Amino acid sequence: MSGFLDGIRCGDCECNVDWGEKRNTIASIAAGVLFFTGWWIIIDAAIMYPREDQFHHAYHTCGVIATIAFLMINAVSNGQVRGDSYSEGCMGQTGARVWLFIGFMLAFGSLIASMWILFGGFVVASKETVYPGIAVFFQNAFIFFGGLVFKFGRTEDLWQ
Amino acid sequence: MTGTIMTPALISLSFGGAIGLMFLMLGCALPVYNEYWPLFLLFFYILSPIPYCISRRVVDDTDSASNACKELAIFLTTGIVVSAFGLPIIFARASVIAWGACALVLTGNIVIFGTILGFFLVFGSNDDFSWQQW
Numbered sequence: 001m002s003g004f005l006d007g008i009r010c011g012d013c014e015c016n017v018d019w020g021e022k023r024n025t026i027a028s029i030a031a032g033v034l035f036f037t038g039w040w041i042i043i044d045a046a047i048m049y050p051r052e053d054q055f056h057h058a059y060h061t062c063g064v065i066a067t068i069a070f071l072m073i074n075a076v077s078n079g080q081v082r083g084d085s086y087s088e089g090c091m092g093q094t095g096a097r098v099w100l101f102i103g104f105m106l107a108f109g110s111l112i113a114s115m116w117i118l119f120g121g122f123v124v125a126s127k128e129t130v131y132p133g134i135a136v137f138f139q140n141a142f143i144f145f146g147g148l149v150f151k152f153g154r155t156e157d158l159w160q
Numbered sequence: 161m162t163g164t165i166m167t168p169a170l171i172s173l174s175f176g177g178a179i180g181l182m183f184l185m186l187g188c189a190l191p192v193y194n195e196y197w198p199l200f201l202l203f204f205y206i207l208s209p210i211p212y213c214i215s216r217r218v219v220d221d222t223d224s225a226s227n228a229c230k231e232l233a234i235f236l237t238t239g240i241v242v243s244a245f246g247l248p249i250i251f252a253r254a255s256v257i258a259w260g261a262c263a264l265v266l267t268g269n270i271v272i273f274g275t276i277l278g279f280f281l282v283f284g285s286n287d288d289f290s291w292q293q294w
Contacts, residue, residue: 044250
């Protein structure tokens with residue numbers, strides 16, 4: 001029993017963490033938190049306001065398109081767009097650029113649509129509860145920024 | 161080194177897991193709450209290590225700094241963790257469970273995900289991650 005605390009050292013953590021090589025992990029975690037928080041916000045709004053006149057069910061389309069855009073943006077790597085990856089892929093470099101273009105268009109479109117839904121469908125229409133509109137806006141904003149963080153927060157340099 | 165550090169770590173991790181599950185069961189089974197909906201979180205607990213384990217098995221190049229499969233697995237794991245925190249909050253907001261039960265369940269969440277993370281930190285960082293070590 002004597003000396004059983006001798007092995008404990010305080011402040012001896014060898015925290016030589018190389019934050020440079022953890023960048024991809026941190027970006028993935030941040031993108032995951034943003035993306036899924038966005039979806040849970042809309043799930044919460046859908047549960048709290050289930051009636052059609054409180055929260056028109058067609059407004060869910062915005063978040064679905066934003067998710068499709070997220071998947072499209074992150075399906076192509078930066079290397080394929082620059083043209084310096086080993087394989088050409090299905091459509092080549094031009095196809096990858098067109099795919100990325102359409103993906104970003106859908107992402108920006110859904111973000112703008114969510115703002116339109118909030119202001120046109122809830123604020124101007126003077127609904128008694130604006131929360132579903134705010135939830136749609138925040139869902140799309142979080143999904144959009146999650147997509148950006150996942151796309152641009154990670155680096156593809158294999159040798160740093 | 162493996163013998164001296166593995167066994168106390170294993171015991172403390174299993175203790176952590178037991179405490180986490182205790183909080184989850186308290187949140188369900190206390191007479192003042194008596195709602196068993198939070199047991200759906202067990203589904204998320206079981207699901208959470210799976211993406212990372214699959215990515216470790218499928219891709220073998222552990223020496224490259226960027227690895228798209230591993231990052232996708234971390235993304236999905238983060239999503240599962242966020243969902244495990246979101247579900248009790250939504251239950252409480254919809255008045256399916258009480259807020260006290262929600263607080264107990266969220267505490268259990270923190271302990272269990274800390275245990276799973278500790279498991280991967282202590283036992284996962286081997287050069288040849290293989291199940292034969294067991």
